[in-house]
Amino acid sequence: MQSQTTFETMRGISAVDAQKGFSLIVVRGLGDDRERLSEALETVKVAGLSADFLKLGKAQFSFLVKEEDQQPAVDALTAAGFEASHHRSKAVIKVSSPNVRDESGLMARICEIVLASGATIYNVGDMHDCVQVVVQSEKSEATCEALRGHMV
């Protein structure tokens, strides 16, 4: 076990918190046409919404909006001819873990802990000082606890 530091930010997981109140919007039936993706994103923009945590899939894509924006997002996409659905009650867990890309295996460990806590991973993003994981709200507290169990 490596000793930890107080001068620099600690390696590994140093804090965990969750923000609830998000919905996942899934847009299907796009085929491989990136123009259609662009049109769908234009529809989201015109609706005044930001498509965060965008994820590409086979003939589909998904993104996260605040729960109060889920219906306007689905309505706008449906009106524009897209097959859209929403999946409410999602939470974003912020795992403070500086320089995750320099800590070999840490991203995989975070994903492993999240899955072991019973949550489903909907998306993962990382920045220089944290990893953000989208999970279902009802599992977010258990997931946070599990991650805190691995805090340095």
Next chain:
Amino acid sequence: MKFGGTSVATPESRLLAARKVVDAVERGYAPVVVVSAIGRKGEPYATDTLLSLLTDVDPLVDYDLREMDLMLCCGEIMSTCIFAQTLKSLGQPASAMTGGQAGLITDDAHGNARIIEVRPHDVLRLVEKGRVPVVCGFQGRSDSKDGAVYGEITTLGRGGSDTTASALGAALKAESIEIYTDVDGVKTADPSIVENAPTLGKMTYNEVAEIAHQGAKVLHPRAAQIALKYGIPLWVKSTFTEEVGTEIVSDKEFPGRRVTGVTHTGKLVYLHIEVSSEAEKRVIEHQVYRLMADNKVNLFMVNTHENSFSFAVPRKQLPKVKEILDGLVIPVAEGGRVSKTFLVQVGRAKSMETTAQEQMLSGLGPIEKCQVDLTENCTIVSLIAHEFLQQPGIFRRVVEALNRGAIKMIQTSDSLLSVSVLVPESDAERAVSLLHAEFELSGER
């Protein structure tokens, strides 16, 4: 004042660097200098060259990380002695110091140590005597333990010299930390890709940390994080010009909505795994992440769908990943009994391992193949921004710009500070140029 490898590579560049130090003294400052090893990869005294001396003894015999650190430290030690001598040749008294002598106390993680404490007494003592301390970057000393009288020499890992400079700056309560390199500040993109990429006049600690996190080789995020924590202004400047450089300050001192730059990073391989049922996918996904973590594999662009999951790994780690996953047997239980067994196959062609496992398992009931599709030669292109990405339409602009260039988007990910797209490596430079143009980054900054 920290001088990187190219700034101390030749007698001419060292003289330019040393003149900047003397100039600072003449302006009434008491500079403390941090230097990297001389030159970059492939050059005689560069860090990689020193490491190869160790690995070349016998590539089949692993080296001790402790010995690796001792070997790597030689590069910086030589560099500090030569730089101190250069300062003396200009009439400026100077003294070379190792990281440990300068009081950089680290944990004992050889090769990637973290700074626990800085005890800068001897640095200050030299300053008080009118000498310029020239400190080895990238290295420190662990505290003694296990009955040893002295600690061990350690190295700080990637970006270690920047981190040394920030840590010393913080401990000495410096007026500023100046990082000297071969470009005149932080640019909006790699100037070898976008020729007219302007230099950013000012940016925040978070922006510079993120731009570095996403691949720009300007300053290590650890250095920015220390400067942020201790509130010390950070500058990135050129050794070779008199340009003012890039000032790095807090979010409060430089608010506003803006796109900072475009970066690209890493030689990656994208792995995509499809599984027929969601419940079975969870079991396989969990097992795969556990193995990746246990074997210290770095994952990027982690993504999951109902019946599939995917992630990218560094290309150099692909052989390890293949070794872990190819032929892996994953039993899936239902009601306390194994209901199905999955056999993982990496790539389209069946390997000897998979064939052998298949034969061994043939008597145990149904075996389902779990294929890992590989997309090789990928890289991540990222747009870095400040209070900008949560606006409607940003992703659309990214997608449209890349569509215009007919660039395949393999996957995307985003955070508060960046939007990233995984693209074929062959398209990376075009993707950087297209995004740079789309977000009009060539103007006055």
